[in-house]
Every structure is written in C-alpha cells, then in structure tokens.
Amino acid sequence: MRYICLLLLVVVALGDVGFATPRLRSSAEPAKILESLSNIRQNSFLDWITSILGPEYSDSSVPAKRECASCACGNINTRHRIVGGQETEVHEYPWMAMLMWFGSFYCGASLVNDQYAVTAAHCVNGFYHRLITVRLLEHNRMDSNVKIVDRRVARVFIHPGYSTHTFDSDIALIRFSEPVRLGIDMHPVCLPTPSENYAGQTAVVTGWGALSEGGPVSDTLQEVEVPILTQQECRDSNYGDKITDNMICAGLVDQGGKDSCQGDSGGPMHVLGAGQAYQLAGVVSWGEGCAKPNSPGVYTRVSNFNEWIEENTRDACACSQAEEPAEPVSSTSTSEQPVAESESTTAGGQVTEGPEVEEANKLI
Template sequence: GDVVQDTRGLYTKNVFGGLWGNRPPLIEANQPRTTCSCKCGERNEVSRIVGGDEAGINEFPWMARLSYFKRFYCGGMLINDRYVLTAAHCVKGFMWFMIKVTFGEHNRCNATSRPETRFVLRAIANKFSLTNFDNDIALLRLNERVPISETIKPICLPTNNQNLYVGVKAVASGWGTLTEEGKVSCTLQEVEVPVISNQECRNTKYTASMITDNMLCAGYPKTGQKDSCQGDSGGPLIAERKHDKRYELIGVVSWGNGCARVGYPGVYTRVTNYIDWIRENTQDGCYCTD
C-alpha cells in the first residue's frame, strides 16, 4: 500500500536527490513501534553562564530549528522519533516540503558537529485561525525517523490535561531576537517566565476576547522584564514535573505584542488542550516510555 512506500521514502528520497531502487521493504514500515525505550524531557545538565540568557550546549535536546528556503524562521520541538510540534502559523501558507528541520544544534552560525536534518513529509495543522491565532499548533511528520541520543531527545507531553500551570516558573527557549528589532541569536537562548492565569491575562492590555481558552500566558505583565521573542515562534514553553524532575511541554510560542513590554505577556498555545489530537495524529511515531 501507499503507507509502506511513504515510510520507505521512495517518493521523497527521489525529490531530495536519492535514487529510485527496489530496496527490500523495511520491517518497521509494516509494524511501526509505538513505544520506545528512552526518556523524554531530560534536560542536559550543563555548566552555563550565571545570569546569562544563553542555554548550555544541548541543554534542551528536543529543540528543532525550522528553515524555509535556507532561512531560519521558526522553532519547534521533537515529541517522538517521527514528529515535531510547532505553531500553525509557521506552516500555514508555506510550501511544507521546503521546510527543513534541524536537530542537535546549539550555535547555528558556527556548527562544530554536523546536526541531524530532516524534511517534512506532511504538515498537520489544527483548525487554525489567522484572525485571532486560535488553535496555533501544528504537527510535522518527518521524512525519516530521528535517532534518539544524548543530544537529541523528545520533550514529554503533559501528563495531566487538567493542569493550568498557574504560578509555575516555565522556560522558553529559541534562537529568537530576545530584544525588539534585534538580530536573531547565533546560540540557543532561554528565558524563565511565570505562567499567569487566563483571567489575569485578559485583564492586561490585551482585550479579553483576544485570549481564548486554547491559549496560555506567561511573563511579567507588570514589569515587562522577560519574554520570548519573534524568532521563537513555534518553540517550546516547558515546565518541570515535580515527581521526576523531567520536563513537559506546556506551551507553543504563538504571539505577543512586542517583546517584554509592560502589560503584554507572551501568549502560547495551551498544549494540554491538544493531547488527544496530538496522539491521534502521531500514531506511527514512537514515544519514549521509560
């Protein structure tokens, strides 16, 4: 059937310079594994600059960098060996087959080791609305599985979909500009921001109708000291799980007004609202179960 050919990449390999060939079918093409022996959400402990915004090398091994026609334009994160989660506004209106996804990177301007790269076979966007950015979440199915290693690991999905995370100190990461109109950073940056309730978020300078239940706000609306910024669209907002100190994905960087402005916290897609949708659409991906 088509599925097997798709999994073997007969068509896609040809597009990206591979060869047509009667290779024997891969066993995994017929029986995709659904569970893998690996750990999700393990942040790599690294020595990092105190008080700095720069992440440690491979500190966030799930980070993916999306480029379009060789230009970096969005972030994303690995959720299993086959799928990347990103924002829908990063795929809407783009020719998804021109999106290249890069893993295991720290310094995107001066790479010492060769990062893993993949292409997108299929982009699955939820019922995304460009008018209010509701449902700003999308899945990218990669042309080949990604080998899970020390430097490339998926982020965990939330364990409890009722959790609102209010008051939780969350971490956003990306190569984003971090300052308004700034240059996109060469090295991966991180910022810690507290999650605020949607009620509080609707009482900021955003109007109440702008913040839907599918959104999550984080930042310092009163002082405006830290925020995630432009180049980080589609990147992760993560929080530490109490019981095992591993990290789960709670938000996808979606939109905001400027960067770290008073009265304008960052707005993220609320991942807990999409767990069923994510699982339904990633059944041929292998999730870490350790």
Template sequence: MLMRVAFSLDSVLVLSLCVFIVLESARAVPTEVKSRSKRYLKGYCNCQCGVVNRQQRVVGGNITKVNEFPWIAGISHGGTYHCGAALITRRHLLTAAHCINGFDFNELTVTLGDHDRLDLDRHYSIEVRGLRSVRKHEHFDKASFNNDIAILEMDSPVDFNHRIQPVCLPNDEFLDYAGRIGIIAGWGKTKEKGEISTVLRKVAVPVWSRRDCYNSGYGERKISENMFCAGYPEGGIDACQGDSGGPLQLSNSFGDMEIIGVVSWGRGCARKNLPGVYTKVVNYLHWVEESIEDECLCRNAARRF
C-alpha cells in the same frame, strides 16, 4: 470418591460461571473507555522523554549549554531560519500552525541537535531532515491565532542520543500551571528590534492565571480557552520574533521536562503588561495522539512504573 468427583464437577461449573461473568462485564465497558485504555498502553515505547542536560539555573537571556534541551529544533525555509519546534517522537515535532501557514512543506527543513548556527563544524553534530507531511490544526484561525498548533512529520526518523531526545507531553491530570516557572528556549530576537540570535538562548517566565491574563493589556476577548499567558507584568523578559513554534517547558514532579505551551503570539516583545501568549498543549493531547498515528511516545518518570 463419588463425593470428590461431584465436588470437582461443581467447581468446574462455578469456574465457568465466573469466566462468563467476567467476559460479560468486559463487554459492558463503554467503547471510549476501552479504546482509551488500549491507546494508553500501546502508545509508549522503551525510551524516556524530557531528560535535560542541565548545567545551571535559568536567568534572563542565558545562552544554553550545548544540547541542554535536546528536543529543540529549528525550522528553516529556503535555508533561512524561520521558527522553532520541539521533538516529541522519532518522527514528529510540535510547532505553531502560523509557522507553516502558507508555506509549501517541501521547501521546509528541520535541524536537530543544533546550538550555534554560525559554528563551521556544526554539520558533524546536527541532524537535518525534510518533511514528509505537516498537519496544521483544522480550526487554526490566522486572525485570532486560536488553535495555533501543528505537527511535522520528518521524512526519516532520528536516533535518540545525548544530543537529540524528545520532550514529554503534559500529563492530562494537571491542567493548571498558574504560578509555575516555565522555560522558553529558541533562536529568536534578543530584543524587539534586535537581530535573530545565532546561539540557542533560554529565559524563565512565570505562567499567569487566566484571570491575570484576561486583565492584561490584551483583554479577555483576545485570549481563548486554548491560550495562556507567561511573562512578567513589568516586562523585560519574553519570547520574541523567531521564537515562535518553540516550546515553553517546565519540570514535573519527577524532574522530567514537559512541553506545556507553544510560543504563539504577543504584542511586541517584553512590553509592560503584555506577556507572551502560548498555545495550551494540554488541550490538544488527543489531537496529537491522532496525528502521530502508530508512532509511540517515550515515557516520562511518572509512567515508567
């Protein structure tokens, strides 16, 4: 009996020592590692992002299926369509900084769940929101379009359904999309001197390597580390005026759509050796995380397990 009691006391001492070591080890973890882990675990809610209502493969200039990309939103100023945007939370949209630069955000509205802007019955299916706040990137340069990214906070949240869902942010483990095919969707002009489209259209464009982008007609000086090119060397297919702020998106290995770029700038539309230039979203993941504050993000397939 005495030996059993002594053994139990020793066990308690050993257990206490182990607990002490674990606690001290936790204190030794760098602050930035602990805070990042906390944000990662806290930042996702019980919903899925990037679910496409796909109907057919993308060919140049196709009209989309109704609500095929349920995160696409339109920004209007004074009732006139102005730019595109992408829904990333129940309250927040991602767009280009130049789309809101110089505007009073109280004069802007966003429309979600839209397809044909001339459809007389569209008010039954769309959601229209005012803006509570906007955050243009603090280092946006209107001359070079560097850091051309902004977050819009709507004045009230939306409910997710088959018509309105968020797009996924890119996985920060995968930085190079060169050679991948991305999809642009928007209500922009169908050609350089054409009219703004009344229906949502989509085109597929390949992402260029940084070297190829530098060797384009823009030259290396015009392309910052926060930009990438996408398009065809021969031209013919591209984003155009009115597509600004909208997403360039592609499917990840799990089939979810990620927004890897924001339509930013270009010389003309679909010109030879002058591809579209996009803001590289993966460079701004921490900035986006800070901008949405306590609002959670939906999980993509890679984060569901």
C-alpha cells in the same frame, strides 16, 4: 534536461529573493505576524515550482508497525542552570528544533517523538512543506563544525480549529521524511499533564529569537524564565477577550523585561513535571511587542491538544515520562539507545546550550 533548466531558473529567481535571515515577530498581533511570514514564504515563482513538482505528498496507507525501545522524555542534559547570561551545555534542551526556509531559520519547534515535531500553525500555514527543513541538535547557527540532524518534511498537520484571525488553536504537527535516532543528545520533550493549568509555576522558554524588540535573531540558543499567569490575569492585561481557553500567558505583567521575541514562534515553553522531566506546556504564538509591561507572551495551551497529537502520531516511537528524576548526564557522551534504524530568545534571556498543508481530521 528538464530538471537542469528548472534548477537554473530557481537559482536565478532566488538571486532576487535574497537569503537574509528573516526576523519573524512572534510577539506581535496575529495580523502582523502573518504579514511578516508572507515576506518569508511564497512568491510567484514558488507557485510555478509547485505546478511542476506536483501537490503536497499525502500517504493514506497504514504505516508499518515498528519496534520501539523504551526511553524517557523531558530530561535536560545538565542540572546546572544559571540565569543571567552565562553559557551552559550544548544540547541542554535535546528536543529543540528549528525550521528553515531555503536554508534560513525562521521558526522554532519541539521534538515530541522520533517522527514528529510540534510547532505553531502560523509557522507552516501557507508554506510548501517540501521546501521546509527541520534541523535538530543545533546550538550555534554560525558554527558549521558541529553535529546536526536535518530532516525533510513529509507531511504537515494543522489543527482544524486554527484561526488566522485570532490565532486560536495555533498548533501544528510536522512529520519527518524519516525517523530520527533518539539518544542522550537528542530525545523528545514530554507532553503536558492534561489536567494541569500551570498557573503560578515558572516556565522556561527557549529559542533563537531576538534578544530585544527589533533586534537581530540570536546566533545561539537562548532561554528565559517566565511566570505563568492565570487566564483572568492574562485577560486583565492589554489583551482582554482576545485570550481564548486554548491560550496560556506567561511573563512579568507589571514591569516586563522577560519574554519571547522575534524568531521564537513555534518554539517551546516548558514546565518541570513529575520526575523533574520537562513538559511542553505551551508553543510560542503571539503577543504585543517584546517584553513590554502589561503585554505578556501568549502561547498555545498544549494540554488542550494532547488527544489530537496522540491520535495523529500513532506511527511514531514515543518516550514515557520517568516517575523518578533521571541522573544528570553529559551531552558529550556517545552512548545511544536508538528507537529507529534511520540516521541520516529570547528577550531578557541567556545562552543555552507548502502552499498546501493538511488539516488533521481529529477535533478535540
């Protein structure tokens, strides 16, 4: 009876909250981003729920060692990529994930092994993690007749260097309630090469964010190509000394027009590495407006956090980066090589196919 009453009260409370899809401004000043998130996340009744459900789950036991099959990371599910608005393959970026709060999309994330996803710290800081859902294999948010994989969040690790004022070290790890089954349709992105700064290379940013500043978020997964800037080029923009060594910038500085936008926060910025495998060079963090001249997108520089990620995901099955390019595969194939027994926008782009969180103790 206690839980029935609790459920009824939650339903009544949610009736006042509403379920309109939030438009998180990922390309905005840090203070504005946090203000937008505060409108999505907690309110007084959630604090009350927390008092009943208890504190965040924290498992201090040593995870049991699991058998892991060999697998490759960073391979997209098509070699056919056309920039200019044409639709490509569903599940082209098979590590792409979205975060949902009470069923509504609000941030992106990237699968990095069978148990964890990487996102921006500001996407989970202050959220009660039991109420976040991680969704994989999504493409069209409005199409319910598709195969998707949802996972509850068992634990959240926010980097201890994260600053809510400057967005330095804006990175977090999400541990799933149970592993996902890796295969052709779903496999992780590779971690970046530690010594590579990527300046001058072309990156691909993916997300369900808005197609223009102030516009609605996209129904379908979007991608956009952006050039990566040097640190000096980024500091010579409108940002100046706001750019720390833990950040990386990308975009067309002179004319704008291509950028991440509202709703893309936490999503990946990829760069092709060895063997034509995509590496997670950046995580969408912040910026001024969307695709504005002299205001490139700012991303978390993931290569500075490789050690921290590896240290805190030892209980997962990871994939390695192939030395030779993989053969093109079709995402319609049903063959899989499971490594776990459990199965339960972008502006200028194109269509592609809890209050408590835990800080990890490892500092870079």
